[in-house]
Amino acid sequence: MHAASLPRTDTRISYPDGATSSIGRVVHVAGLADGRTGVILDQTAFHPVDTAWPDQPADRGTLHFDGTEAAVVDAVIGAVHDGALYVGSDVPVRTGTADWTFTVVHVIAEEGPAVGTEVRVEVDTEYRRALSAGHTACHLASLALDAALTDAWTKTVPLDALGAPAFDALAIQTSRIHPDGSVDTYRVGKSLRKKGFDTSAFDDLAPIEQLANAQLADWVASAATVRIDRDDEAITARRRWVCELPDSGASIPCGGTHVSSLSELGSVTVSLSTQSVTGGIELEMRTTIS
Template identity: 40%
Template structure:
């Protein structure tokens, strides 16, 4: 049974895209159940897991109140129904972002025995090491997807495709990706090599025969890109959770990437010692790419 402490809530201002890992925040909403306390604040450095594409895990960290530290056990996307004064969390969210009368917010989950009230001031601290490891994994995954597209573009398409990435290579990653998962210093992408992809013009048989060679070439591209030590910039259209954010990296040589992404990321390719991929055929039509950052 939920106990709602407040009947008003504002949209959360998110700080993680600016590299901020600690904030003093004012509580806007508290909801208690038998097992948890859910808290929404006016601004937060925590990255919540997305309910739509949950590839990037929630940040870990702590809430500090009156000198005591409490573990944030989870952090999820929430949607608040203003008319009915009700909060929906994660997969229970029934509307798309931008729906009139709904505010999308960051929901921090804590232990059930914590007593907090609206207007209390708290401090939120993100586990910087964990967030940085996720950021390295996520940015590495982006680079690997573009490097894979670049290598496949050279040999493995027999006809043009309508969908190309920002580097003007046919977008194998976008066409074939069915699942992605970011973890500490790692990104895992799963691709489906079905009939549709073959019809689009990809020479799947030749590609699979050359997996080891493709892997080597992709790693060579990544090594060249890392040598640029290019900055990574997050461009934000606003501070709300639902405002668009873009991952931007200018690799030089006419290769500049701007793509929508809501995760946390590195600030520069200089943060890497190396990035390497491994390609594994999991079944006849299922290919996995694991990208590992060091």
């Protein structure tokens, strides 16, 4: 690939505002190691998976150019530095690192369009809606879990967006969004116990589930508004999920997509389970929208 043809500015993105279609111009086309093609546009509504924290999957959808339609089989973060393009898991730095350019790489199976071609992006709206609902419910569930575990702490620790001890932030290992739900995995080991977490709270999970689900029901019934605040349109701009809950608004860093109101969720419930792992306990929280 020619360094001169590589993008020099970050991709502008519209998916944080809920956009599911966009028109952009091709700034680079890359042949990928697996034989597929990566298409980089100057702007896009397509949400890519972030390999650094791959909680929300990439959108599904199509690219339309030169009278043809190409299915997007994947979408990942790309990064340019010193004349080289790194794609997906090969990106060696965090998004936003100084002196790097960050992009959305739309992966297609066929040959890509020429640089400068106008491309229309169309996102699968139903799949996006289901992922957005799952992501919003995931944030609510993490806050509800933090609140339900308040009495399990014997020391002062950092607080979450609503002022409860931040179990989610301190113990999270993985988070995976799926249509209309999510699965979060937490690990409680020696370091968290030293911070003051009493693992006997997990001896009976039923009261924790009841508290969390009661809180979730109250929040969803409030039909609170949800939005993404961001500094600008670049993919590197800081973004925050903001939910205007009845007693206190919540604001959490987030790069995903969301519904615009909790009224869109229906019923949100969590179920908890634990297992013993080396050096501690693993807690799994499954969040479901029904």
